[in-house]
Each structure stands twice: as structure tokens, then as C-alpha cells.
Amino acid sequence: MSVAVPYWRLSSFYFFYFCLLGGTAPFLALYFHHLGFSSARIGELVAIPMLMRCVAPNLWGWLGDRSGKRLQIVRFGALCTALSFAGIFLGHSYAWLALVMAGHAFFWHAVLPQFEVITLAHLGERTASYSRIRLWGSIGFICTVVGLGRLFDWASLDSYPWALLAIMLGIIGASWWVPNAQPAWHHAEAPAGGFLAQLRRPGVIAFYVCVCLMQLSHGPYYTFITLHLETLGYSRGLIGQLWALGVVAEVLLFLVMPRLLGRFSLRQVLAASFLLAALRWLLLGNLAGHLGVLLFAQLLHAATFGSFHAAAIHFVQRSFQARQQGQGQALYAALAGSGGALGALYSGYSWSSLGPAWTFAIASLAALGAAVIILTRLKEERA
Incomplete structure (x- = not known):
């Protein structure tokens, strides 16, 4: 029972x-x-x-x-x-x-x-x-x-x-x-083949580089978007609702993610996520004063976090054996944290000197670089 x-x-x-x-x-x-x-x-x-x-x-x-x-x-x-x-x-x-x-x-x-x-x-x-x-x-x-x-x-x-x-x-x-x-596998024997050997498999290191770049591109968003929108005249109540809209889009994406992963390869889903992230940062840096554009940019959170995170978790699960999943997930978290920290640091220094538009443009280039890497270094593979 x-x-x-x-x-x-x-x-x-x-x-x-x-x-x-x-x-x-x-x-x-x-x-x-x-x-x-x-x-x-x-x-x-x-x-x-x-x-x-x-x-x-x-x-x-x-x-x-x-x-x-x-x-x-x-x-x-x-x-x-x-x-x-x-x-x-x-x-x-x-x-x-x-x-x-x-x-x-x-x-x-x-x-x-x-x-x-x-x-x-x-x-x-x-x-x-x-x-x-x-x-x-x-x-x-x-x-x-x-x-x-x-x-x-x-x-x-x-x-x-x-x-x-x-x-x-x-x-x-x-x-x-x-x-x-x-x-159930807490006391299971470790499988043959070390973690480093699995890490050297084709496309795995490239994937982790892209994780770092993707989180780096989020630096201006997670650090300054609330201040940016307040400067543009949006109330704090509306800004909170805009954050919530992004998460709602993310939740809805999660509901259809199994179908997307069944129809498209991990490479396609990741590349689309990176390209839409590049678009989102350009919109937020240059056109956030227009509410319609801002609403669309927040809906793109479904891609910049939702589809990216879901595909990334699938990739880690497929790339490492059962007893090494923890190390694979820990490396994912560590590189995501490293990228996020670098993104917060560069955006902090560039926000006052270069302004929001250029700060988000740098983020867009980072996401675009991740798309190029994933398309050229990761082989086509269905989830």
C-alpha cells in the first residue's frame, strides 16, 4: 500500500x-x-x-x-x-x-x-x-x-x-x-565513470558556460529593474504586479513544457530561450516606458526563466548518472550564482556611467553569445 x-x-x-x-x-x-x-x-x-x-x-x-x-x-x-x-x-x-x-x-x-x-x-x-x-x-x-x-x-x-x-x-x-x-538510492553504490569524465562529454561544458552567460544577462533585471521602472514613473504597486505577471507566465509555460520538450530538442529550446532573453533585455533597456512593450517583455519571462530552467534541469538529468546528479545540479547552481553575481556587479558599475540602455545592451549580448555557443557546440537531441 x-x-x-x-x-x-x-x-x-x-x-x-x-x-x-x-x-x-x-x-x-x-x-x-x-x-x-x-x-x-x-x-x-x-x-x-x-x-x-x-x-x-x-x-x-x-x-x-x-x-x-x-x-x-x-x-x-x-x-x-x-x-x-x-x-x-x-x-x-x-x-x-x-x-x-x-x-x-x-x-x-x-x-x-x-x-x-x-x-x-x-x-x-x-x-x-x-x-x-x-x-x-x-x-x-x-x-x-x-x-x-x-x-x-x-x-x-x-x-x-x-x-x-x-x-x-x-x-x-x-x-x-x-x-x-x-x-531510495541513498546507500547505493557509485556508478562506474567519474563525474569529471561525464563533464567532458560533448556539449556539457558548453552548456555550463551558457548557464553562466544567461544568469549574467539577468544582472540588470534582478538588480535594477524596480528602480528603473520607478524612475520611469511606475508605482511600486504596479511594479509588483509586473513582477507577478512574469511569474504567472513562467507557471503557464511549465504546464506545457512536457509537450514542448516532446516536440523540440533541448538545443532548440535552449537557443530560443537565449534569443528571447536577448530581445527582452533590449526592450527593457529602451522601451520600458511604453506599458504595452513592458507587458510583453514581462511575458517573455516564460522563456528567460521558465523554458530555460526546465530544459536545463532535463539536460543535467540526462548528462549525469543517478549518484552524480547532485554534483551536476550543484555545478548548475554554482555557475548560475557566479553568472548572477557577475551580472549584478557589472550592472552596478555601468548603471550610473553608461545608463540603463547600454547596461541592458550588454546583457543582451551575453544572451546572444549563449545562443551562438549552444547552437554550435550542443548536438541535436530530443528530451
Whole structure:
């Protein structure tokens, strides 16, 4: 007899976890701007959590694989995330905020990869149900960007750290509500052939280079798009709704992704994602003042994140054996974090000196470069 999946317990964790992402991605740079930091300092502060994404998943993933105590790591990471972030109430100097960003991100990025393993262990052979659970993460993101956008239309941004801390307490509560589970292959023998040998297979390194370039191209978007739109006269409430529109498009794309991967090759899906990303950044850099163009650009989030991420996960699954999936996913997270950090840094330095249009043009070139690499280095292969 099959064991019932703790659907709502698992879903609640994804809900609160991505509520926190919805609170940081659109509004963190806005808060630093409220504190009076320059665009260069904002870019550096936003880059720090992304750099932690390069380190934390590998370290905590190794510890989870060795100990098997994944749920304990999730609970410890959730608690330390809140405790580290609470330091933001003690000071607002650049050095102190950099330390707070590094500390809370180090533990925050430890949480999700371990929880993904727990979720899939609960599902067992019912992996098709994963999307119904993960969907609540997108719902949490949407609720947060819309809710905080409306809140900051009439309330001061001084309330922003309190809102994030409340979300972190929700993550802690959800982590203690979830029962533990271990993957079936936890004690399986390692397969023949090392990780590096699989990494040297044709097209694999090229794929990871493209991951880095794609996330680099997102730098201006995740760091400055809220400030950019506010400068163009959009209200914070509307900006929150525009962020939510992108995530809704992403969710709808996920629903049809199995059909797309059945009809088109991974190379075609990835190349289309990169090309549409190049278009999106040009539109945001030059024509975001036109609401119709802006709405279309936000709908392209379905490609720049949705189809890209889904195809990338498929590629990693196909490229590495079962016991090396964790290393493949960790490398994916690390290079995505590296690219995101580089994107935040360059956009911070170029935003004030070159302006939004050129900053987004550089992002567009990075995405276009990824499209060229994937079309020339990755062989045609159906998912």
C-alpha cells in the first residue's frame, strides 16, 4: 500500500521559501537605494548573496550526502537564515550589510537543494506530482511581490526588513512541520565513470558556460529593474504586479513544457530561450516606458526563466548518472550564482556611467553569445 504524500506540508515550505525570494529579488536594491547607497554599492551588495550560491549548495550538499540528515540541515539553515538576517537591525553601514547579506545567504542557499531531495523521496515513483507541490512556490512569490508592492506604495521602506523576517519565521515553521524521508538510492553504490569524465562529454561544458552567460544577462533585471521602472514613473504597486505577471507566465509555460520538450530538442529550446532573453533585455533597456512593450517583455519571462530552467534541469538529468546528479545540479547552481553575481556587479558599475540602455545592451549580448555557443557546440537531441 502506498504511503500518502504530505502534500500541504511540503507545499507550505515551498510557499514561504519563494515568498522570501519574492521579497528580495524586486525590492532589495530598492531598500539599499532608500538607505542612500550608490548604484555601484547596490550592485555589490546584491551580488554577495549570489556569490554565496556558488559555495553553499556544494558544501551543504556534501554534508547532506555524507550524513543523510537532510531535514536537520534544512531546519538548521532556516533558523540561521533568520538569525543572520536579524543583524540588519543593528547597523546600516556598507561593511555590516555586506556581512549580513553573506551570512543569511550562506544558510538560505543550504536549504532548498536539501529540501528538494526530501520532497522527491516522499514522492517516490509519483514524481509527476512534484509540479503541483512546487507550484505553491510560484504562488508564494506572486503573493509577496504584489503584497509588498502595494505596501510600499503607502508605507515606508523602513518596514522592509520586518517583512522579510516575518517570512523567514514562516520558513522555520514550515520546516518543522515536514516529516523526514530518505531517497531510495541513498546507500547505493557509485556508478562506474567519474563525474569529471561525464563533464567532458560533448556539449556539457558548453552548456555550463551558457548557464553562466544567461544568469549574467539577468544582472540588470534582478538588480535594477524596480528602480528603473520607478524612475520611469511606475508605482511600486504596479511594479509588483509586473513582477507577478512574469511569474504567472513562467507557471503557464511549465504546464506545457512536457509537450514542448516532446516536440523540440533541448538545443532548440535552449537557443530560443537565449534569443528571447536577448530581445527582452533590449526592450527593457529602451522601451520600458511604453506599458504595452513592458507587458510583453514581462511575458517573455516564460522563456528567460521558465523554458530555460526546465530544459536545463532535463539536460543535467540526462548528462549525469543517478549518484552524480547532485554534483551536476550543484555545478548548475554554482555557475548560475557566479553568472548572477557577475551580472549584478557589472550592472552596478555601468548603471550610473553608461545608463540603463547600454547596461541592458550588454546583457543582451551575453544572451546572444549563449545562443551562438549552444547552437554550435550542443548536438541535436530530443528530451
